[in-house]
Amino acid sequence: MDNQSDSIRWGMIGCGSVCEKKSGPAYQQTTEFELYGVCARTPGKALEFASRHNIPHHYTCAQAMIDDPNIDAVYIATPPDSHCDLALKVAKANKICCIEKPMALNFAESKKIQNAFESQDLALFVAYYRRSLPGFITLKNIIERGLIGDVRHVSWQYSRFPSAKDLSQTPNWRTDKNVALGGYFDDLASHGLNIMTFLLGPVKQAQGICNNQQGLYTAHDAIVANLLFESGVTGTGNWNFGGHIYQDKVQILGSKGHLEFAIFGDNPATIYTDKGCETIAMPTPDPIQGPFVQAIAEHLKGGNSHPSQAASASHTNWIMDKILGVL
Secondary structure, three states: OOOOOOOEEEEEEOOOHHHHHHHHHHHHHOOOEEEEEEEOOOOOHHHHHHHHHOOOEEEOOHHHHHHOOOOOEEEEOOOHHHHHHHHHHHHHOOOEEEEOOOOOOOHHHHHHHHHHHHOOOOOEEEOOHHHHOHHHHHHHHHHHOOOOOOEEEEEEEEEOOOOHHHHOOOOOHHHOOOOOOOOHHHHHHHHHHHHHHHHHOOEEEEEEEEEOOOOOOOOOOEEEEEEEEOOOOEEEEEEEOOOOOOEEEEEEEEOOEEEEEOOOOOOOEEEEEOOEEEEEOOOOOOOOOHHHHHHHHHHHOOOOOOOOEHHHHHHHHHHHHHHHOOO
16 A cells, blocks of 8 residues: 555455455454445345445445445455456456455466466455464464474364255355355365464375265265375365264374364364363454454554465365365
8 A cells, every 4th residue: 555554445345144244344343444345246235235334335346346446455255256257357456355265266266366466466365264363373383382292193074964055955156066066165174274274384185085975966065085284294184064963173183192173163172281181262253354354454564474365275275176186
């Protein structure tokens, strides 16, 4: 920004449930930012959202909002099949951007976006907001301080029962293979895989087995994976969206102890060592994207580098593509 003392004016493309509770309020509550406008293709939807949230401007055309000279930055909160096209338009307009996760439909599109912003030295953030939550920062510090010794292995088991929408076969981008080949894996497991790389570093090998067990929708609903991190740590994952119980359990095994925690929710984590066990608070702020958005403001002011930018987000797409057999 030419004048960093001024508020950065954001335009938001999309106004679904994520914007309603998780992200929209976060941008409004960040003192360095102004949520200047919102855009939706559905007639009346942007106006209704803007009226309820006291957003001064609304648009029905994304290009018009991107080109508005009063908009300094654009937050893309649409399904992932539109991320690449919209992000490239934002880059062409030479504006700051934040994209909802996953970054794009696949790794190839993610790299195209990354290259477009890096070539212009433009700031680009991706909404893997768990990297900014205090609980996960604490877990990262525990690992880096060697409190569980050398990390050997990480495993994540996630299961849930089908929703009423799934059972009624109601259309949903998260279960359409043309938008999310892995189904809910694309939407939910992307968060956990991204956190694994936040805690343990990049993955150098990944492979998976994918299946559709229920036949309720076109995307996969059962996925297992093996991972090898650059550090030598091994990893496994098991995601099933047709089970009879809800389960979300990550275990990081070290040479002197281990950690257990969930990717979602606010249940405390636990560290086990020869000194016993200790719980670690995993608070969920309201709105949950608040620390993530505040970190964007600090980054743009020249403060600490933001933890979720293009490189780590596109790497998550690479891991997902390897597991899904796309690469």
